[in-house]
Amino acid sequence: MPRTPACPPAPAAVLCGLGGWLPPRVVTNEELARRLDTTDAWIRTRTGIGSRHVIEPGQATSDLAVQAGRRALLSAGDGAVDAVIVATTTPDRSCPATAPVVAAGLGLTGAAAFDVGAVCTGFVYGLASAVGLIAAGVARRVLLIGADAYSTIVDPEDRANAIIFGDGAGAVVLRAGEADEPGAVGHFDLGSDGTREDLIMVAAGGSRQRPSPGEDGRRDRHFSMRGKEVYRHAVTRMAASARSMLGDAGWKIDDVDRFVPHQANLRIIHSVAEELQLPLDRCVSNVGTVGNTGAASIPLALADAASRDTLRPGARVLLTAFGGGLTWGSALLTWPELPVPTYRPHEEKNPA
Numbered sequence: 001m002p003r004t005p006a007c008p009p010a011p012a013a014v015l016c017g018l019g020g021w022l023p024p025r026v027v028t029n030e031e032l033a034r035r036l037d038t039t040d041a042w043i044r045t046r047t048g049i050g051s052r053h054v055i056e057p058g059q060a061t062s063d064l065a066v067q068a069g070r071r072a073l074l075s076a077g078d079g080a081v082d083a084v085i086v087a088t089t090t091p092d093r094s095c096p097a098t099a100p101v102v103a104a105g106l107g108l109t110g111a112a113a114f115d116v117g118a119v120c121t122g123f124v125y126g127l128a129s130a131v132g133l134i135a136a137g138v139a140r141r142v143l144l145i146g147a148d149a150y151s152t153i154v155d156p157e158d159r160a161n162a163i164i165f166g167d168g169a170g171a172v173v174l175r176a177g178e179a180d181e182p183g184a185v186g187h188f189d190l191g192s193d194g195t196r197e198d199l200i201m202v203a204a205g206g207s208r209q210r211p212s213p214g215e216d217g218r219r220d221r222h223f224s225m226r227g228k229e230v231y232r233h234a235v236t237r238m239a240a241s242a243r244s245m246l247g248d249a250g251w252k253i254d255d256v257d258r259f260v261p262h263q264a265n266l267r268i269i270h271s272v273a274e275e276l277q278l279p280l281d282r283c284v285s286n287v288g289t290v291g292n293t294g295a296a297s298i299p300l301a302l303a304d305a306a307s308r309d310t311l312r313p314g315a316r317v318l319l320t321a322f323g324g325g326l327t328w329g330s331a332l333l334t335w336p337e338l339p340v341p342t343y344r345p346h347e348e349k350n351p352a
């Protein structure tokens with residue numbers, strides 16, 4: 001019998017570029033406490049957040065995404081990609097998607113470009129989409145950007161949410177490579193529970209709740225969150241997702257050198273680590289200075305850790321996120337050799 005030649009293995013997606021961008025304007029807890037009924041002590045105790053960055057009037061999510069994307073492409077050493085994915089909850093417009101505008105802003109007109117909507121889990125869902133495009137041979141290089149400008153949807157008078165969220169963007173470049181290379185993005189765990197859509201939402205502005213004539217509907221266009229319930233779901237879902245994926249991958253918790261969770265709240269991060277019995281010194285966190293930046297939070301935390309030298313080549317990294325939907329997801333990779341990323345305006349050596 002003639003033997004059928006074995007199919008070559010599908011290419012793996014290998015992380016080869018990282019960058020980010022935070023808008024220059026910083027809003028401290030003290031500034032919030034001057035206009036809201038809150039205090040620096042309350043915010044720090046409940047969330048671990050001391051300040052966050054926000055965009056200026058007239059700026060939009062794509063402006064953040066272009067800045068972060070440019071830095072990731074520079075870090076990758078090659079500006080060409082076949083696809084641009086933008087994970088966001090605050091697209092520039094409800095139609096069209098933000099990714100084509102971002103691609104054009106980066107001189108990548110012609111590349112495939114689409115948005116991923118999975119709220120704060122968007123970066124992990126986007127990573128799975130990028131891995132899929134590369135494995136299927138649809139793309140050889142993909143730029144994935146997590147970008148959010150929550151200041152455009154959070155009611156500035158809503159003290160429960162205004163203290164949590166910040167604006168920013170983080171980006172990675174993935175190239176086709178081998179599964180055993182450092183940087184190859186490995187196993188995934190993704191999930192959702194749409195029966196709890198009510199916990200995190202912007203009620204109006206979509207097809208379910210249309211604006212009525214004569215009614216500006218502003219309140220319904222603001223972001224709403226049932227914080228206490230979200231907190232409980234975030235801890236249990238993130239821990240379960242991480243555990244399930246580690247089991248599938250054959251990793252033990254001791255194999256994880258760095259845990260890079262969605263930066264929702266320092267207490268949530270510590271509770272998840274405790275559930276997983278992961279030492280706190282392996283948790284990466286920058287929530288204290290950026291707040292919850294939604295889909296940007298994991299790539300910004302990666303950029304922060306890599307720039308502080310707390311994320312070194314060879315480190316085995318676990319990414320876990322949770323967000324509205326509800327959605328959750330985890331991914332694994334071994335950290336590759338990368339140029340030190342820039343993402344803070346005052347650290348910028350080569351302003352774009």
Ligand code: UT7
Nearest residue numbers: 037038039042046120159160163227228230231264265323
């Ligand atoms: O990507 C996932 C995104 N989700 C999150 O990051 C949110 C997860 N949830 C949380 O982080 C926390 O639930 C919050 C930080 C939102 C709130 O912390 P909490 O310990 O769950 O407080 P709480 O909601 O139980 O509120 C306690 C009290 C309430 O007053 P009463 O009803 O006890 O009189 C709130 O009205 O604190 C009040 N409160 C505030 N007080 C001072 C709420 N926000 C503030 C504030 N300053 N900013």
